[in-house]
Amino acid sequence: MQTTPEFRRERCTRYRFKYSECSRCQDACPHAAISLSDEGASLDPARCRECGLCVAACQTEALVTDKLPHIQLLKQAGAKADGFSIACTPSQAEADAKIPCLGALDATVLAYLSARKVKLELRGAWHCETCPHGTSGQAMIAYARDGVAHVREQADNGERWSDIVFAEPPEDAAKPAAVNHARRQMFRQVFGRAVEAALKDTPTAPVPLKAVRIAAPTSTIRRELLQIVWSRTAVGEFALDDTLPTSRFEVNDTCNQCELCVRVCPTGALGLAETDQAWRLTFQFNRCVGCDVCIEACQPHALERQTSVPLATGLEKEPVTLRNRPKQRCSRCDRFFMPASPAETLCQICADDDKDFGAMFG
Structure with a gap:
């Protein structure tokens, strides 16, 4: 039975802040199954293919699915001293564990396994070219690999971490498609810090x-x-x-x-x-x-x-x-307030009262 990821709205930035422009989950979804509003995200069960890419894209973990049991995967991987393999379900490759799409493995999970020296092999990436999740999945895989590479570059003991190996395709499988660099760059722009620069140039009214x-x-x-x-x-x-x-x-x-x-x-x-x-x-x-x-x-x-x-x-x-x-006490009402300068003795309320009185009576 098909089930969509569970949406926990209290974790969603769009729910917590009505004017949030976050669209990470929607941008990651290759099936146009997600619609956004100031209430959060809505998933269309008729469109959702349960790839889990929206779950991987959400920083606050507002979306969750039991098809991506991260803790269980980490425990299984840690118990396999001779190596651990993960395959995407659509590729039908055999592995120790299967997930809907390899792109749903984010950088922190991969970096954690690498730092723990788990010999990790990912199987099924050769299937991206024909997979319905492939348009986003392949770019998400590349995005996660960038994150792992960045952590290792910053660590002076990075050479002691294990490598993440992508399995070779079977002889009868299609040649792996090249990474779509345009879409990969789009993820960096959407998931990156472009919102910060845009907001600084946009005048806003009080919230x-x-x-x-x-x-x-x-x-x-x-x-x-x-x-x-x-x-x-x-x-x-x-x-x-x-x-x-x-x-x-x-x-x-x-x-x-x-x-x-x-x-x-x-x-x-x-x-x-x-x-x-x-x-x-x-x-x-x-x-x-x-x-x-x-x-x-x-x-x-x-x-x-x-x-x-x-x-x-x-x-x-x-x-x-x-x-x-x-903070200091107002000399009139005795409330605590934060003065703009040490010379201020009246809180904003009392200062405004003086201004209003002066405007009305001179």
Whole structure:
């Protein structure tokens, strides 16, 4: 019986932030089975072929399918000392495990197995040319391989990792098709950071509160796997890349303390630590999945993506402070507020009251 992937809307950036332009799942789907709205994603069972590419594309794991049991695959692979093979179901190749499409194996899963020195062989890539999933599947395979190569390049012990081998096609199989570089580049543009540059040039109106739906923060399996892989690298600085589910931010002086980025973050990577003396915006690197919704939501464009992260920072489990603003009591109403300068003694409400009174009565 055919079943579509399960959609967990509380994890979806489009559900959490009404104006999110994220379309990763839709762009990865080769069957036009996904439609998007500010409620999230809807999957058409009549079109869905259960390839799992939408699941692999989603950074927040809003889509999940039991046909891609990552944890079970990792356990099976770890128990096979003589090597482990994975095949795509459409190719009908024999293997230790089968999945709907090899493109559904993302970079973190492959990097984790490589770092654990699992002798991994992938079978069925020769079938992409005739496979209905092949238009996206082949590009997704290449995208994941780019991610693994990037991690290994950053690790000074990368030569001790195992290689990921693609099995040769049977004699009666068609010759493997060349990677569609145009589509591969499209994935890099869609899955990469183009949204950040576009937003900086687009004037935006203040975001209404109803545009944000609050939900409990979640963690993802892939981000946890990446953290394990991260611990196996031994470099002082790690270059970040769009093939990996993570980002690192700094905050510039345009931040107006609206806290919108914290409210839309689906993993709790951005947080607040507030006392009577100070207001602090914090960031926990090991929870960030690089979904970009915080950048989309930030109206003054105060969040700036960093290109690298020190290894020591990457392994820290405690949040770091991105912005720290002192607080003081209003001399009139005695409420705590964040002054723009030490000379300010009135909170914004009292200052506005003075302006309104002056406008009405002179």
